[in-house]
Amino acid sequence: MWDYSDKVKEYFYNPKNSGVLEDASGVGDVGAISCGDALRLMIKVDEPTQVITEAKFQTFGCGSAIASSSALTEIIIGKTIDEAMSLTNQDIADFLGGLPPEKMHCSVMGYEALHAAVANYRGEVWEDDHEEGALLCKCFGIDEGMIERTVRQNGLTSIEEITNFTKAGGGCSTCAEGLEEVLERVNAEMVSEGVLAAETAFDRTRAVQPVRRKKKDLEPVATGKAPLTTLQKIRLIEETIETIRPTLQRDGGDCELVDVDGNRVMVKLTGACVGCQLSGATIEGVQAKLVEAVGVPLLVIPVAMVH
Amino acid sequence: MKPVYLDNNATTRTDPQVVETMLPFFTEQFGNASSMHAFGADVGSALAKSRKQIQALLGSEFDHEIVFTSGGTEADNAAILSALQTQIGRKEIITSAVEHPAVLSLVAHLEKTQNITVHIIGVDAMGRLDMEAYRKALGPKTAIVSIMWANNETGTIFPVEELAQMAHEAGALFHTDAVQAVGKVPMNLAESEIDMLSLSGHKLHGPKGIGALYVRKGVRFRPLVRGGHQERGRRAGTENVPAIIGLGRAAELALEHMQDEQTRVAAMRDRLEEGLLASIPNCFVTGDATSRLPNTCNIAFEYIEGEAILLLMNKEGIAASSGSACTSGSLEPSHVLRAMDIPYTAAHGAIRFSLSRETTDEDVDRVLEVMPSVIAKLREMSPFWREREVREGAFNPTYA
Helix, strand or coil: CCCCCHHHHHHHHCCCCECCCCCCCEEEEEEEHHHCEEEEEEEEEECCCCEEEEEEEEEECCHHHHHHHHHHHHHHCCCEHHHHHCCCHHHHHHHCCCCCHHHHHHHHHHHHHHHHHHHHHCCCCCCCCCCCCCEEECCCCEEHHHHHHHHHHHCCCCHHHHHHHHCCCCCCCCCHHHHHHHHHHHHHHHHHCCCCCHHHCCCCCCCCCCCCCCHHHHCCCCCCCCCCCHHHHHHHHHHHHHHHHHHHHHCCEEEEEEEEECCEEEEEEEECCCCCCCHHHHHHHHHHHHHHHHCCCCEEEEHHHCC | CCCEECECCCCCCCCHHHHHHHCHHHHCCCCCCCCCCHHHHHHHHHHHHHHHHHHHHHCCCCHHHEEEECCHHHHHHHHHHHHHHHCCCCCEEEEECCCCHHHHHHHHHHHHHCCCEEEEECECCCCCECHHHHHHHCCCCEEEEECCCECCCCCEECCHHHHHHHHHHCCCEEEEECCCCECCECCCHHHCCCCEEEEEHHHHCCCCCCEEEEECCCCCCCCCCCCCCHHHHCCCCCCCHHHHHHHHHHHHHHHHCHHHHHHHHHHHHHHHHHHHHHHCCCEEEECCCCCECCCEEEEEECCCCHHHHHHHHHHCCEECEECCHHHHCCCCCCHHHHHCCCCHHHHCCEEEEECCCCCCHHHHHHHHHHHHHHHHHHHHHCHHHHHHHCCCCCCCCCCC
16 A cells, blocks of 8 residues: 555545636646556636636546646646746645655656646647656656666766666666666677777676665774864865765755754755655765765754754 | 455455464464474474365365465465476476466566576456467477466466366476465365466465465475475475464365355355446456356456545445556556456556455445445546547547
8 A cells, every 4th residue: 555645645535626627728638548647737827917827637547646636736726837837746746745756757747737738828739758668767757768878878887877867776776677787788789889898887797786884884084194173074074065966956956064063964955855755865875975075974964853 | 334355365364263273383382393392293293284174175185295385476486496497308488478476577587597488378358368379389398387277366267177288298297376266166186187286375364474385296396495304395494383274274264165155255246246337337347257266356447547446445445456557556557457458448447356255245235335436536537538428539648
């Protein structure tokens, strides 16, 4: 049984704005019956103010698909087209108090339906960016084509890199075996094309299992250098966080340093990181980077937790 | 309101009589059957009794043909992997497209990693095996055929006896995953050509984590789990004694209720099915209605999605299951319904109702009362349903 939030259940059992909107100004159809979910979003726009005055949906799909559709209509009613278009699928998920990782695609479908409906209102043709190839990572909806392209463009040679660049494999990780197969195949092709050195290509027989770092590995490394002053330490922490930010920003998130107290580093996650189910992993990653750079044990604390 | 449990093909309630039989084996009779003292000897004779109870349910010739395992999945794995070792020079497996993942995932893995060729035999729209394709696939290279006795989703029963005879004509071993059939249909393995058969405790009101593999006397066998001499060296590891005792008692009770299962349970299932078909438009029964488990009925409701149906049913206190993609976390609907070529418009909305001897007439009444409004509510929300009434085929997504 899925671990749906109370709000998802509420929006599924008693959906708001379901049904047909007569004389809609824009209609967006996404999904397909073969995929197991499909959504039609109908919006009415007040021409002079560009405000969405009404929105209704019809959805074929699971509980979270219906809840996401209903949430979408609730979010966009009263917003201008421009305001609505700045929404992300994460906003839909946040509105519902989060979705199980495997169900995030329901919020993506809502996002796409909105764009399709607005395109229809503006008299444009909406092109979806769904690629060919098998869907590998179901948690984040990443297909084989996208992984292959990212591996080629960036010369990736490990599963961790794929996860960092595309998020694939970062959720339930059941696709790990599939990712390895694609990576090995694409790397082999790149080697034969002469764009990748054979010794760096991914090879399952030589691949090392990632090991969770033990506590003692995090102890300061004896470098022979004098210990850092507090000022030096804070500067180093600042510089390291600056190097991490671009990665987070690429996913619409961000991270800023708030305070340093002894070995406690207070940070604030912003943007898409807020409410993201993987923010725990993000904090863990920030901590590992900082410990590596500063060379002393540090505890990274997201400020929302310290009051 | 008392909950209605119609998901007995997923698992059954452990019969309280089974639990009662098991309890002393945790605290009083805790011995290891292999020990040279009274503690062990008592347990040893209890295990022997359990084996006899299962032998009786299966109608097998010898009690030592029963090998206890951790469940149906282990039994399936043990059977197939053993055959590949004993059938020297034979590198092919034949199975069906509608098997349980316990078989399908294993054979896919073997094909990928071990130079094994796998023939997956398809089924027709009613879920019946393509006999002609099966005949053609059999040959001097076939090590083992593994085809289920009855399908878990539709209840369709396969002609295992005939399939076993055909396998033997080709010199192949025949294994059947009978997890859904044992305890629901009468069996007489002593008169059968079936070489190996898997069963699971929790599908017949026994405990979870216990099952058995029947290995016909004379069939060469190589163990999956190696170690001690338990189970005559065919399955090492100290016996899960309480669970084995429970499985034996469950087998005994299943035999006692066999007549009831075949008559009263089947009649309730038929009433449920006819009632739903009569009160709800655009739905149909999947599977082979002429050869089906007495407790199973799978109904596909068009233009709506299974998880949503289950959630609304659950709110009304009714438990069933679906082959829907969304309940399993994958995007493809049930491989069983796809193999039967059930159209996507219906496959996503297929609901399996599986009854048991504990099901009552009131349970059936309640489902018949609730389902029409559940289905209607979701269809009201579905773009496909509305469009069918208003403008045929107007729903037209950009990617389909």
